[in-house]
Amino acid sequence: MAKTVALLTLALSFVASCSSPAAEKTLTERVVALQDFRNARRFTLLDDATHSRVEQYSAVRAEANTKVLTAEIMDALAEHLHSNGFDEFAREGRLPESGGEGVAWGLELREGQRVSHVLGYPAGLTSEQQQTLRALRVAFLETFNQVYSMQAVELKPGESPFKAPQTTRNPGR
Secondary structure (H helix, E strand, O other), rough: OOHHHOOOHHHHHHHHHHHHHOOOOOOOEEEEEEEOOOOOOEEEEEEEOOOHHHHHHHHHEEEOOOEEEEEEHHHHHHHHHOOEEEEEHHHEEEOOOOOOOOOOEEEEEEOOOOEEEEEEEEOOOOHHHHHHHHHHHHHHHHHHHOOOOOEEEEEOOOOOOOOOOOOOOOOOO
């Protein structure tokens, strides 16, 4: 009987150790943002591991420029940025308020407490460096455009969410 109780206790402790959750992976908050200095628009991607889709999409906002994507896609985007030249041009800290002369946009990457950014296109870059920066911007924009969101946007009286803004074209060109 004592052997049976000992075996049963050993079996239960084995089952309990197998069913206990493994040490959870530490979550690193990642945020990637593109700031267009020409028109002061900011586009932001958040990961769903550290940000709630429900909180983001249930609040009415003035603009729908923040989207939440899966942590796996955010990891892939961050890895892509790092492996395709982001670190070569990165400066520590948040993006500046304005781009300065010749700088049209900036890309900011926050990974946990570390924040760095690149500016496109500061003076003195070679055409190859400009291409690298352009590719980083395109990678962000393609990812942003592929993320589906249901952001509630506040419209002004008379506005329609389906009507494109009026543009004028120069017929002489």
